[in-house]
Amino acid sequence: MSTNPYAVELKGVTFRRGERTIFDAIDLRIPRGRITAIMGPSGSGKTTLLRLIGAQLKPLSGEVWVADRNLPTLSRAELFDLRKQMGVLFQSGALFTDLDVFENVAFPLRVHTDLPDEMIRDIVLMKLQAVGLRGAVELMPDELSGGMRRRVALARAIALDPQILMYDEPFAGQDPVAMGVLVRLIRLLNDALGITSIVVSHDLAETASIADYIYIVGDGQVLAQGTPDELMQSDNPRVQQFMKGTADGPIPFHFPAADYASELLGGTDA
Amino acid sequence: MRNRTLEIGVGLFLLAGLLALLLLSLRVSGLSVGHTDTYKLFAYFDNIAGLSVRSKVTMAGVTIGKVTAIDLDRDSYTGRVTMEIDRDVDILPTDSTASILTAGLLGEKYIGISVGGEEEVLADGDVIRDTQSSLVLEELIGKFLLNSVNKE
Amino acid sequence: MRRYSPLERVRLLGRAGLDVLAALGRSVIFLLHALLGRGGLREGFALLVRQLYSVGVLSLAIVVVSGIFIGMVLSLQGYSILSNYGSEQAVGQMIALTLLRELGPVVTALLFAGRAGSALAAEIGNMKATEQLSSLEMIGVDPLKYVIAPRLWAGFISLPLLTVIFSVVGIWGGAMVAIDWLGVYEGSFWSNMQSSVSFRADVLNGVIKSMVFAVVVTWIAVFQGYDCDPTSEGISRATTRTVVYASLAVLGLDFILTALMFGDF
Numbered sequence: 001m002s003t004n005p006y007a008v009e010l011k012g013v014t015f016r017r018g019e020r021t022i023f024d025a026i027d028l029r030i031p032r033g034r035i036t037a038i039m040g041p042s043g044s045g046k047t048t049l050l051r052l053i054g055a056q057l058k059p060l061s062g063e064v065w066v067a068d069r070n071l072p073t074l075s076r077a078e079l080f081d082l083r084k085q086m087g088v089l090f091q092s093g094a095l096f097t098d099l100d101v102f103e104n105v106a107f108p109l110r111v112h113t114d115l116p117d118e119m120i121r122d123i124v125l126m127k128l129q130a131v132g133l134r135g136a137v138e139l140m141p142d143e144l145s146g147g148m149r150r151r152v153a154l155a156r157a158i159a160l161d162p163q164i165l166m167y168d169e170p171f172a173g174q175d176p177v178a179m180g181v182l183v184r185l186i187r188l189l190n191d192a193l194g195i196t197s198i199v200v201s202h203d204l205a206e207t208a209s210i211a212d213y214i215y216i217v218g219d220g221q222v223l224a225q226g227t228p229d230e231l232m233q234s235d236n237p238r239v240q241q242f243m244k245g246t247a248d249g250p251i252p253f254h255f256p257a258a259d260y261a262s263e264l265l266g267g268t269d270a
Numbered sequence: 271m272r273n274r275t276l277e278i279g280v281g282l283f284l285l286a287g288l289l290a291l292l293l294l295s296l297r298v299s300g301l302s303v304g305h306t307d308t309y310k311l312f313a314y315f316d317n318i319a320g321l322s323v324r325s326k327v328t329m330a331g332v333t334i335g336k337v338t339a340i341d342l343d344r345d346s347y348t349g350r351v352t353m354e355i356d357r358d359v360d361i362l363p364t365d366s367t368a369s370i371l372t373a374g375l376l377g378e379k380y381i382g383i384s385v386g387g388e389e390e391v392l393a394d395g396d397v398i399r400d401t402q403s404s405l406v407l408e409e410l411i412g413k414f415l416l417n418s419v420n421k422e
Numbered sequence: 423m424r425r426y427s428p429l430e431r432v433r434l435l436g437r438a439g440l441d442v443l444a445a446l447g448r449s450v451i452f453l454l455h456a457l458l459g460r461g462g463l464r465e466g467f468a469l470l471v472r473q474l475y476s477v478g479v480l481s482l483a484i485v486v487v488s489g490i491f492i493g494m495v496l497s498l499q500g501y502s503i504l505s506n507y508g509s510e511q512a513v514g515q516m517i518a519l520t521l522l523r524e525l526g527p528v529v530t531a532l533l534f535a536g537r538a539g540s541a542l543a544a545e546i547g548n549m550k551a552t553e554q555l556s557s558l559e560m561i562g563v564d565p566l567k568y569v570i571a572p573r574l575w576a577g578f579i580s581l582p583l584l585t586v587i588f589s590v591v592g593i594w595g596g597a598m599v600a601i602d603w604l605g606v607y608e609g610s611f612w613s614n615m616q617s618s619v620s621f622r623a624d625v626l627n628g629v630i631k632s633m634v635f636a637v638v639v640t641w642i643a644v645f646q647g648y649d650c651d652p653t654s655e656g657i658s659r660a661t662t663r664t665v666v667y668a669s670l671a672v673l674g675l676d677f678i679l680t681a682l683m684f685g686d687f
Contacts, residue, residue, distance in 0.1 A: 054560050083562040094553035108561045280474045287583030290590040294625045298518050300616030
């Protein structure tokens with residue numbers, strides 16, 4: 001194991017989509033073996049950040065270090081190799097719809113290992129047991145509820161025992177029970193397997209309850225960072241607005257537009 | 271065993287495709303397997319108009335070969351037709367006649383061979399001396415008109 | 423509605439042109455990556471069989487039925503025209519040549535674009551929208567190898583086979599109408615056909631045409647699916663585009679190929 005205390009480091013990363021700058025020379029460090037949350041309003045590029053770490057997107061400039069490798073310099077083949085050490089839980093679960101639950105979880109094992117069938121079966125059942133869905137082993141993805149699908153996807157993400165596990169909006173659209181289950185699972189997996197967890201979310205209460213460290217991003221920058229307690233105490237008005245959830249503040253309610261009165265009264269020149 | 275039926279289906283599909291290709295080659299384009307043994311004969315015609323490569327060569331209405339090449343003989347200014355005749359039919363007398371015939375009024379042209387009386391038979395590479403050219407409708411009409419004018 | 427100044431319009435036009443070029447470039451890189459790229463997958467063959475089933479076998483019904491009807495119609499039409507010249511026995515030759523050279527490859531490719539092409543685009547688009555492609559990528563499996571390559575190969579293999587089947591079935595349908603119904607003499611029907619159809623010039627050229635169409639149609643379908651906006655709107659646009667682009671490409675290419683193969687220059 002390397003001695004670098006950070007599993008993921010972003011140095012001066014700039015990313016643009018079309019003419020919109022999503023990240024402007026952003027710096028971010030994610031400590032090894034902890035749960036780090038990345039929060040921010042919708043459209044602030046949180047998911048983009050995950051894709052940069054997963055090397056599904058290439059930054060315009062800057063360095064993305066994962067497991068002591070700088071992603072933008074790696075070849076396609078090296079990237080596919082490196083990704084075996086990462087797991088991602090996508091928002092929709094992204095289970096393969098033509099495979100049943102068992103085959104979904106077994107999939108990474110089948111493509112990356114030469115394990116015999118009995119062993120794969122044991123591992124799959126262990127992973128499904130960990131997420132509490134061992135009984136659903138023969139169901140197809142479309143027979144599962146949204147929360148169950150996410151748990152199966154989680155079992156699949158940990159099938160290869162990754163070092164880094166990323167969660168893309170794990171709590172979005174979940175009922176309170178499913179949310180509670182997921183919160184518990186994330187904490188449990190992190191502590192039991194020593195995984196570095198990165199949670200991207202805008203669900204404040206749940207995220208704050210499990211995160212060891214929180215980054216708040218917005219406007220292409222890191223607006224604030226710290227432990228949940230530190231951020232709650234912060235006197236930065238933008239952080240206050242986000243943590244308290246008020247409608248108007250430094251993040252304006254209105255999308256930038258021409259002056260309201262003059263647009264209504266002046267008519268259009270059409 | 272859903273996988274099994276799927277594989278069988280694909281297997282049948284591939285088989286059907288190959289079978290179809292086989293049918294096209296044998297039944298539709300008349301490709302003969304393993305190239306039956308043939309020998310070459312040549313014939314010079316004043317006019318081959320309408321005859322084409324792959325035209326049939328028949329004798330008494332039975333197909334015994336096909337035309338494989340048509341070109342202009344530079345010395346005699348006649349059309350040279352190369353024919354491939356089935357090896358089985360190696361009994362054509364040297365004075366046989368080759369004529370260009372038409373199937374029906376507007377049908378395809380083919381070569382008909384009528385038997386001569388010689389003892390010797392044609393061998394590979396021989397030339398059929400006695401030929402009868404294609405019937406050209408325009409010339410025929412021309413002759414007919416000329417005849418009727420002369421009569422008056 | 424926003425109005426654009428002339429200069430702005432020129433700029434937009436230029437950008438649209440560049441977008442088209444970029445899409446073209448992307449699709450070429452995409453194809454090369456999928457077909458060449460680093461080594462294949464272990465279960466590659468099983469994946470291919472699965473796709474051959476959904477791309478080829480499932481298109482068989484529509485191809486066979488259309489083939490029979492087109493052959494029968496050709497026979498009727500051909501007979502009514504040829505009988506004006508007293509050469510009904512040439513109907514076999516006419517059916518065989520039209521099917522082998524033109525209708526077989528073109529109609530099968532169009533049917534294939536509508537049946538299999540749109541399904542491919544929609545399926546891949548859906549996998550993209552539900553993040554299954556991203557998910558494969560993050561599991562460390564190249565979706566170009568796992569999802570795209572088997573579909574491409576299945577298309578490349580299926581369409582020529584479907585075309586040959588279409589032609590055979592069409593000729594059979596035509597023969598049925600001509601011989602059993604219109605009373606064309608069976609012997610001259612087949613012998614006329616055999617003496618005018620050449621294996622190399624007609625059958626093989628038709629198969630070569632269908633191979634070219636197979637590459638183009640499958641490529642367009644798979645690329646449109648892979649490159650679509652991952653929304654339900656994007657998927658429906660991708661399927662429409664697949665059918666439109668593929669049909670146009672087939673008809674345009676058919677002209678070029680015909681000129682190259684059967685033209686005298």
